[in-house]
Amino acid sequence: MPLQDIEPINGALQDTLVEASKTPWIEHGPMSATKVLFTGAETGSWAVLYRWKKGFVAPPHKHLSASHTFILKGKLKVRGAILNTGDYVYEPNAVLHGATEALEDTEYLFICNGPIVFFDQGGLTNYISWEEIEKLRRSAVSPAPAQAAE
Numbered sequence: 001m002p003l004q005d006i007e008p009i010n011g012a013l014q015d016t017l018v019e020a021s022k023t024p025w026i027e028h029g030p031m032s033a034t035k036v037l038f039t040g041a042e043t044g045s046w047a048v049l050y051r052w053k054k055g056f057v058a059p060p061h062k063h064l065s066a067s068h069t070f071i072l073k074g075k076l077k078v079r080g081a082i083l084n085t086g087d088y089v090y091e092p093n094a095v096l097h098g099a100t101e102a103l104e105d106t107e108y109l110f111i112c113n114g115p116i117v118f119f120d121q122g123g124l125t126n127y128i129s130w131e132e133i134e135k136l137r138r139s140a141v142s143p144a145p146a147q148a149a150e
Contacts, residue, residue, distance in 0.1 A: 016038055018037045018038065020035060020037060020049065023035050023036070023037070024140050024141070025051060026136055026137075026139070026140045030053070031052065031053045031055065031056040032050065032051065032052050032053070032056050033050075033051045034048050034049070034050055034051075034133075034136065035048060035049040035051070036048050036133055036134075036136060036137035036140070037049065039130040039131075039133050039134040039137065040130060041130065041134075043113070044065070044113065044114045044115070044129065044130050045111070045112065045113045045114070045130065046111075046112050046129070046130040046133045046134075047109070047110070047111045047112075048109075048110050048133060049072075049107060049108070049109055049110075050106075050107065050108055050110055051105075051106070051107045052074075052076075052102035052105070052106045052107075053102060053105055054102055054103065054104050054105050054106075055101070055102065056101070056102045057099045057100070057101045057102075058097075058099060058100040058101075059099060059118050059119075059120065059125065059126075060096075060097055060098050060099055060118065060119055060120065061096075061097050061116050061117060061118045061119065062094065062095070062096050062097070062116065062117050062119065063091055063092075063093060063094065063095045063096075063097075063112070063114075063116055064093065064094075064114050064115045064116060064117060065093050065112060065113040065114025065115065065116075066090065066091065066092050066093050066112075066113045066114075067090075067091045067095075067110065067111060067112040067113065067116075068088070068089075068090055068091075068109075068110070068111040068112075069083070069088065069089045069091070069108055069109070069110050069111075070087075070088045070108060070109045071083050071084060071085050071086060071087045071088075071106065071107075071108045072085070072107045072108055072109060073085050073105075073106065073107050074102065074103075074104040074105055074106025074107060074108070075102070075103040075104040075106060076100060076101065076102055076103065076106055076108070077100065077101045077103055078097065078100050079097060079098065082103070083108075093114075114129065114130075115127060115128060115129035115130075116128045116129075
């Protein structure tokens with residue numbers, strides 16, 4: 001008899017496989033796009049690929065959780081530092097950013113363990129969590145509504 005039963009309590013648990021090459025880029029205008037890889041309701045975590053054109057600037061924001069960034073190609077200016085292709089950065093909970101700028105056409109993997117809030121001098125301007133990312137993913141894979149015949 002084994003000392004410990006290692007079978008999962010929840011038999012529905014399974015790995016999440018994403019064929020990123022078949023996952024659509026979701027355009028946010030001419031300068032940026034997102035490819036949603038994962039949203040986790042049970043933990044609040046989410047993983048995306050971001051694609052920013054040279055000159056794109058993300059507004060100031062605060063991390064309300066830790067995050068991981070890996071630069072796949074390009075160059076970002078983040079809090080006075082330059083992140084190049086192959087660079088990795090861990091950002092702990094409560095990190096405050098000024099604007100983040102793409103110095104070249106850039107793609108990067110971003111894994112976040114919770115929400116981010118965006119702000120300007122007047123206060124909060126936006127909020128992103130796994131829920132907003134999941135809504136974004138669903139909007140990209142949902143079929144367009146049928147047009148009424150005239």
